[in-house]
Amino acid sequence: MSVTSVIAADTYDDDGYPIDMGLMDLRLGVIDPGLKCKSCGSRAGECPGHFGHIELVAPVIHVGFNKTIRKALRSICWNCSSLLLEEKKKNEFLVQFKKLKEMGHLPDTLINNIFKEARKSKKCPYCGESQREIKFEKPSDYVEDGRKLSPTEIRDRFENISDDDVRVMGMDPGSARPEWMILTVLPVPPVTVRPSITLESGQRSEDDLTHKLVDIIRINQRFQENRDAGAPQLIIEDLWELLQYHVTTFFDNEVSGVPPARHRSGRPLKTLTQRLKGKEGRFRGSLSGKRVNFSARTVVSPDPNLSINEVGVPLSIAKHMTIPVRVISRNLELMRTYVSRGSSVHPGANYIIRNDGKRLKITDLNRDELVETIESGWTVERQMQNGDVVLFNRQPSLHKMSIMAHRVKVLPSKTFKLNPAVCPPYNADFDGDEMNMHVLQTEESRAEASILMQVQENILSPRFGGPIIGGIHDHISGLFLLTRNEKMISKNDALELLKKSEIRKLPEPVGYDDAGEPYWDGKQIFSQILPSGLDLEFPAEVCSKCDVCKKEKCEEDSYVVIRDGELIMGTIDEKAIGAFKGKVLDKIVKKYGSTAGANFVDDFTRLAIRGVMYTGLSFGISDEDIPEDAKLNITVNLEKAEADVSKLIAAYDAKELEALPGRTLAETIEMRIMQRLGKARDEAGNTAGNKLGLENSAVIMAKSGARGSMLNLTQMAACVGQQAVRGERIRRGYAGRTLPHFDKGDLGADAHGFVKSSYKSGLNPTEYFFHAIGGREGLVDTAVRTSQSGYLQRRLVNALQDLEVQYDRSVRETRGVVVQFKYGEDGINSTKSDFNKPETMHKIVSSVTGKEVV
Amino acid sequence: MAIGEATIDSMIDVLPLPIIIKETLKEDVMKVGVTKKEMEEIIERVMDGYNVSCVEPCEAVGVISAQSIGEPGTQMTMRTFHYAGVAEINVTLGLPRLIEIVDARKTPSTPMMTVALAKEYADDRDQARKVAWEIEATHIEHLADLTTDTANMQLIIDLNEKMLHQRGIDVMSVADKLGDGLGVSASISDSVPDQIIVVPNKSSYRELLQIAKKIHTITLKGIDGIKRVVVRKEEDEYTLYTEGSELKAVLDVDGIDPTRIYTNNIGEIYEVFGIEAARNSIIKEAMDTLNEQGLTVDVRHIMLVSDIMTCDGEVKQIGRHGISGEKASVFARAAFEVTVNHLLDAGMRGEIDELNGVTENIIVGQPIKLGTGDVHLIARNPLDN
Secondary structure (H helix, E strand, C coil), X not given: CCCCECCCCCCECCCCCECCCCCCCHHHXXXXXXXXXXXXXXXXXXXXXXXXXXXXXXXXXXXXXXXXXXXHHHHECCCCCCEXXXXXXXXXXXXXXXXXXXXXXXXXXXXXXXXXXXXXXXXXXXXXXXXXXXXXECCCEEEEXXXXXXXXXXXXXXXXXXXXXXXXXXXXXXXXCHHHXXXXXXXXXXXXXXXXXXXXXXXXXCCHHHHHHHHHHHHXXXXXXXXXXXXXXXXXXXXXXXHHHHHHHHHCCCCCCCCCCECCCCCECCCHHHHHCCCXXXXXXXXXXXXXXXXXXXXXXXXXXXXXXXXEEEHHHHCCCEEEEECCCCCHHHHHXXXXXXXXXXXXXXXXXXXXXXXXXXXXXXXXXXXXXXXCCCEEEEECCCCCEEEEECCCCCCHHHEEEEEEEEECCCCEEECXXXXXXXXXXXXXXEEEEEECCCHHHHHHHHHHHEHHHHCECCCCCCECCCECCHHHHHHHHHHCCCCCEEHHHHHHHCCCCCCCCCCCCCEECCCCCEEECHHHHHHCCCCCCCCEEEECCCCCCCCCCCHHHCCCCCEEEEECCEEEECCCCHHHHECCCCHHHHHHHHHHCHHHHHHHHHHHHHHHHHHHHHHCCCCCHHHHCCCHHHHHHHHHHHHHHHHHHHHHHHHHHCCCCCCCCCCCHHHHHHHHHHHHHHHHHHHHHHHHHHHCCCCCHHXXXXXXXXXXXXXXHHHHHCCCEECEECCEECCCCECCECCCCCCCCCCCCHHHCEECCCCCCCCCHHHHHHHHHHHHHXXXXXXXXXXXXXXXXXXXXXXXXXXXXXCCCCEECCCCCEEECCHHHCCECCCCCCCCCHHHHHHXXXXXXXXXXX | CCCCHHHHHHHHHCCCCCHHHHHHHHHHHHHHCCCHHHXXXXXXXXXXXXXXXXXXXXXXXXXXXXXXXXXXXXXXXXXXXXXXXXXXXXXXXXXXXXXXXXXXXXXXXCCEEEEEECHHHHCCHHHHHHHHXXXXXXXXXXXXXXXXXXXXXXXXXXXXXHHHHHHCCCHHHHHHHHHHHHCCEEEECCCCCCEEEEECCCCCHHHHHHHHHHHHHCCCECCCCCCEEEEEEECCEEEEEEECCCHHHHHCCCCEEEEEEEECCHHHXXXXXXXXXXXXHHXXXXXXXXXXXXXXXXXXXXXXXXXXXXXXXXXXXXXXXXCHHHCCCHHHHHHHCCHHHHXXXXXXXXXCCCCCCHHHHHHHCCCCCCHHHHCCCCCCCHHHC
C-alpha cells in the first residue's frame, strides 16, 4: 500500500521543491499546481494521493486500541498466548457469534462477556501456568505483577495467539490480527489529506498532521541513533516514551492523562481523531451535511397577493440562478433569444455548455458568436424565470414542511416574498428572518418536487392530520370582521373585496337600502369563495362554551353552519380558517383535494386582507383605557386580596393555619397565598374584560384567535399579576428577604413578586425588578429547551430514519427486521382522510341506503 | 329484502380492514338493515375509501414519525407541575418526561402508581386508608420521637400510640423489625408504656450515632420505596395514588384490584407484564405527556417509536446505547456518536457496510433507498422493437 518510506523530517528544500523521501514527497500526491504525481502521473486536483510509511524503531501502542489491548492481555495466557477458555466454551461462543450475525445484531456485548469469562480463569487450561494480574496505567502502560510490559513483549504475546482464538475474541484474522494493535510501521497519510497553505507573505504553513509527522520522524531518528550508539537503557526508555507520546497525539490529541500537543502559538493541534469527531468533524460536518451550489439566501417579507404555491424572488437573485436546458430543434430559437440577451437582461442565459463538455460564460463579447454557433445537443444555462420550481427552506428544519417546493415569481424587490399563510409550517415571521432557496437542476427533481413537495401538497400536516397552513393574524381578524354582524356592503365595496379572486358574478343581494341601491352582507361575500357542495357545522372560536350548546339558535352568532357552500350563519374565525385549527380548510382539502385547498387559501387570504381594510382595525394605547369606576373596582379588589393575604399570614404566624394533606405548613401558606393572588388577578382581568367589549380591537383579536389572549389584555390594562420562578413566588435574593425594601421574613404579596400595576400604568421599581426576574427565567428556559429538544429530535430521526413502508404494508428497517406488520396497526395515513372515524362509516351506509344511522 | 347477520358477517369478515372499522360497519348495517345489493355497494365504497387513505409503499414513515414527535418538543415546557387531580403528588411533565420515556430509563425521576381497590374496599374511605397503610412505607419517624441517650448509651424510642393504632402496627412488631434491621437488641421498656430501647452492640458513641442514623432507613410496615400514598375519591370509588413505584410488591397486597393498577415506570411494567405491556405503556405515557401540553400528535407516530424501541423483545433506548448504537452500518453509527470507536472496532472485526440505510448512502453520495429512491422504473424503449 505504501508508495515510499518517509525518512526526512523536512518538507520542502530551499527552492520550494518537495524533498525526496520527505513528508511532501511527490510520490505521496501533489497539491502544487504544475507538478505531477510520481505515483499516478496526474496533476493536483486529480491525484487522490497515496500513502507512505514510517518504519518505527521500536513498536508503540495505538491509543485507540488501549481498551482492547487491556482486555486481550488479561484474557490470554502470558506463557502460551492461548485464550483462557476451554475448547468447549470457545465453540459455544463461536456458535453464539454465528447466531448474532444471522440476526443482524452487533457482537459487542458478547465480546465483552467472553473477555470477562476468560479473565476469570486463574490457570491456563493448556499449559497449566497460573495467571498474573495485569494493571493498566494511563496513558499506555501495562504493568504485570509490578513490572512494566514493553510494547514489544505485548506484541510477542499477541503474535502467538492462534487464528481460532482470534476469532473467539471477535476479530477477523483475515482482516486484522491482535498484534496489529501495536504499531511497528506508521502509515503516512497522503499529502492531499494534509495540504500546506501558502500565506500572503509567501511563507508556507503546514498542516497540523504534517507537524505531528515531523515530530515523529525526528524522535524516531534520535531513537535510532541513540540505540545504535549504545546509549544507556534509561535514555532509550525515555525516547521510547516520547515516541509513544507523539504517535499517541498523532492519532488523538485529547486522550485523558496525556498533555495535548500544541502548536507554537499554544493552540492544541487538530489531529486525526479531532478531524473525524463531533458536529463539525468529517462525518457530521462534511459527509452527512454537504454544501451546495444553485442556492440563494435573503430576508423574507410578506406578500398576501401571492399564491401559497409561489415565492417572490428578487430580480437580482433570479439573474444569478440558472437552470440547464438541453438545446433541441424545438427550443433552438428560444435558446437563441436567451443567449442573445446575455446575463444582464432578465430572462437571459449565463452559461453555455458545448457538445464537447466545455462550459463557457456568456459575455457581451462572445454573445453574438454563440448565438450563431448554438446547435442541438448543447446545454444552455438559462436564468430562472416565473414558474420555475424551487425548494424553499427555513432553519431549523424540524419537519418535512420546513422544505417545500414553490413556483418562482420574479419581483423587483430585494427580499424573498411569501404568502403569510405559509408562515406556520416554516415557523417564519418577518422580523428579519432569512430563508434559503435551492434551484432544481434536473427534470426528475423538478417532477418529484412539484408532485410531492409543493406547498399545496403539504397543507395537511402528518403530525396531527390537520391543516398546518392557514390563516394567521389579519386573515383571521379580517374575515371575523367581515362575517360578523349584518353588514351592508354596497356593490362597489363587494366588487372591491372580491377583486383579486376568480369570482366575477355577485349573488342575489340580500336587500336594497333606502336609496334603492342593492347591498350584500359579509357572509355572502365569504360564501363566494367556498366550493359548492360543502356542508359543515361547528362552534366557532368566539363560542363562549355554554353548558348546553344552542347550536343554530346561538345568540352570539358563534355556531357556524355551512350548507352547500353557503355560509348560513356563524362567524368565521380561527376555528374555521386558522392554521392548526381551521375546520373549513381541513374539510376542503380532504374533500376537494389539494388544488381546491390551495385556491381556497389564496382566495381567503386576499379577501381577508381586503376585508380588514374595508372595516379597519387599529390598536393603540387608548384601547387599553378602562373607565374610572372599573379602575377603582380593580384597586379595591386587589386591596381586599392583600388584606386576605395578611390575614393568612397572621393565621400562619399564630400557627392556626391548617396544613393541607401531605404538605408542610410553609408549603401550605405559599399555596394559599398563590391561590388568593391568582384569583385576584383573574378578578381584575374579568372586571377589565367586561368593560372592554367586542368593539375593542384587542378583544376582537383575542376572541377571534388572531393574536394575543385575554390574559395579555388583562396584563396591559388591569394587573400584571404574580411573577414566578419555578412555579413558586420569588424567594431568592438577600438573606430572609428578596430586596432591601422589605422586612426580613415578610411573606406579603408585594415582597414576593406580586405586581399590582398594569403595563399601561407602569410598574414601580420593585415590581419592575421582580418582573425582570420572572422574564429572565423564561429566557433561560427557552435556551435550555431548544438544545434539549434539538438533541431529542436528532436521536429520534437517527433511530427511525431507515424505516419504510414495504409493498406488503409492513414497516421494516434496513436489516429486514419487521417493526410493524401494518403501519400504525391500521395502515392508514394520518393526512389522507378521517377514514378511521366512525362517522365515515355512518355516512357511507346512510348515503347508500338512504337511512339515517345515528 | 334485508340480509341476515350471518351473511353480513361473512361479507365483512373477509375484508382487509382494521377491526374497529369492521365493527362499526357491522353495527351500522345491522341497525339499518340492508339488501345484498346495497351491502355490496357499501363494501365497495368502504374499500375504495380505505385504499385511498392507506399509506403508500416506500413512504419514509420513520422520519415522519420522528419529526412529528421532535418538532413539538420545542414548544414544551420544562417545569414539573402538579398532577392533574392529585395536588399532593408531583409528576415530571413536558420535555423532560418525554426524554425520559425515549431514553428508556430504568426508573423515572418521579415514579407514581395508580392503584384501584377491590370492591369491598373501594367504597369506604377507612377501608381504603387501611390498604394504603399496607402499601405506604412506615418509618420510625412516622411513629415515634427519638431520643439519643448518650449517658446510658442507648436510643430511646417513644412511640405515639395514636399513630400506632392508625397505621395498624403494634409495639412488639416495631421492636422486632428494629432489632432485625439494625442487628442489635431492641427491647420494650418495662417502666414507660410504648417505649422501645435500642442498645448498640458496642458501647461507643460512633456506634450509637450510626444506629440513630440507620434507624430511619428501616421499613417497619408497607413497601420499601413507596414514600406516600394518597387516597382520593375518583368518580364513585376510592383510588390510591402512590409516590414511588413498586409494581410487583403492590400486586401482592390484599385489597387492591390487580386488573386496574398502573405505574408510570415502564421498566417495571416490562419486568412484570412483559414486552407488549411495555409497548402499550410507552404509547400511553408519551401520548399523555404530549396531550397534557396541549399538543396533538397522531398515535401512529408514537406507536412506531414504541414499536422500534420494543421490537427486539426488550426495551431499547432511542440513542447511542440502543437503536442507533446497534445499526448494521458502520457509517451510520460513526455519523451519530462516538465516531472513532466505531471505526476502530469495524477495522478490527472486518465489518462490511452494505449501504442499505440513509446515512451511509448520503456519506458515499448516492441516492437513498427510501421513497422515490426505492422505486426503479425500467422502461423498454419502444423503438428497440
